[in-house]
Amino acid sequence: MGTRLPLTSVVRNLPEMVPFVGPETFERRQGRALRVRLGANESVFGISPVAAEAMSAAAAKAWMYNDPEAYDLTEALAQAHGVPQTHVQVGAGIDELLGLLVRVFADVGEPVVMSDGSYPTFAYHVVGHGARLVGVDYQNGHVDLAAMADRARTEQARLVYMANPDNPMGSWCAARQIEHFVDAVGEDCIVILDEAYADFAPTEAIVPVLPLRPNLVRTRTFSKAHGMAGARVGYLLADPSIVEILGRVRNQFGVNRIAQAGALASLSDAGFVHRVVESVTVGRQQLSALAERLGLSCLPSATNFVNIDVGDGERARQILQQLLERDIFVRMPSKPPGDRCIRVTIGHAEDHEILIDALAEILNGLPG
Structure with missing residues (x-):
């Protein structure tokens, strides 16, 4: 059909872009x-031998569908972070979860705020869903939290993204600064805190999990320190209302059986x-x-x-x-x-x- 494909208005106007x-x-x-x-x-140091063994064993059962709730992995993550299971959502990498969050919280034409030049896959999701990307310059290589908060309020944005530590800069913000930022954007704005590199960060950069903040969504991954980039496993910690709504739109069989087994085993190999x-x-x-x-x-x-x-x-x-x-x-x-x-x-x-x-x-x- 070529150019006569019955595309949506959003897709027709998409720029040619590849995130990676x-x-x-x-x-x-x-x-x-x-x-x-x-x-x-990626981690050149590979995966845990315990995870490798678990994944090999799970491969023999690949004829079976995976648990769509990833119950065992979700429960283990909840215990690891000291929260109820209703606060945890597993996905096929952080990338899938970011796409779902944009889909749920950013309507066509609505502003989404992030550092200009930060994680390009998030920007890809924003543009792909027809939302309007609002970039804020870095300040000396760091996320400019004050400028981001000001822009979010000015734009009346419902969604803001930041990575801590940051990709691609490698810099980090102190936990107290992030907590102030979450308060400053207002309770009607969802803050995505991408913590893909949290395992490598100093303690003072990590916001305490408790008390949970209703407008803060934290994403983590098994791709970095756990070495499981090819398995595609990530998760988020959020208010149960957010987890529940994501459950309505997520891919029900997104995290495959082998990946679930590997992540669960890796979690046990601290x-x-x-x-x-x-x-x-x-x-x-x-x-x-x-x-x-x-x-x-x-x-x-x-x-x-x-x-x-x-x-x-x-x-x-x-x-x-x-x-x-x-x-x-x-x-x-x-x-x-x-x-x-x-x-x-x-x-x-x-x-x-x-x-x-x-x-x-x-x-x-x-x-x-």
Whole structure:
């Protein structure tokens, strides 16, 4: 049918945008495998052996539909956070949950506020549902909570998004600042607090779960410290009224049987997650030291990635392209101050060495 497809008015007016071009796409384009894969903030440290065993056992029962309520996993998450099960909703990664929240709280044409340049998949959901994206500039690489609150009130927004720690900046806000922000936007505005990187953050960055705030929705993931990015498991903590309404619109079989089994087992292996966090901390220090050897610095980070400051945006783009030509996959943020950086996921020591050697070679060939 081509251009005569009976599209909705929202879809007809969508810009051409892809939230995430995967490393596999680059491999297909170049016709060869990547040497170093440090651009998607995956965990190179893998998954818990306990989770791997549970997933293998669950695979034998893949002929059965999964539990649409993910009851066992939801109950375990509720116990882990000290809340009733009615406050927890599981989804196929944070991305699915973000899409549902936009669908529920942002009508066509309505404003949704976020930091300009923050997690692009959320922006993708907002635009895809026909809502109006309102971006607020970062302030020195940090989420500008005061400006976000002012803009939310001015726009009378019903939905605001922030990530803490932030992606792609790596910076973080103190819990007390976030609590003040949630109060400042008003009880009629839902605040999505994306805590995908919470396992790597300092204690003072994490808002206490209790007391629960009725307009705060917190999202967490098994993709980072748990190493289960390919399994697609995330969850949120929210008021029961929000969880109930999401239950009406969610994909009833969204989190598959194998993923549920793996997440439940990984949740029980706190020692593994602790070791991953320690490895990431060491890796951040190592990568920063290697960057300093080249006269470069890294922006402060409380995540499993660092932003290496290379001076300016054009230079960063050239470096990014030349690294890809050398089969090294990293990324760069789109907004200041991150747009003068290359964003590198923490990997193994040998990954870092390959990256830094290539970066040194590239820098020697660039003017200035």
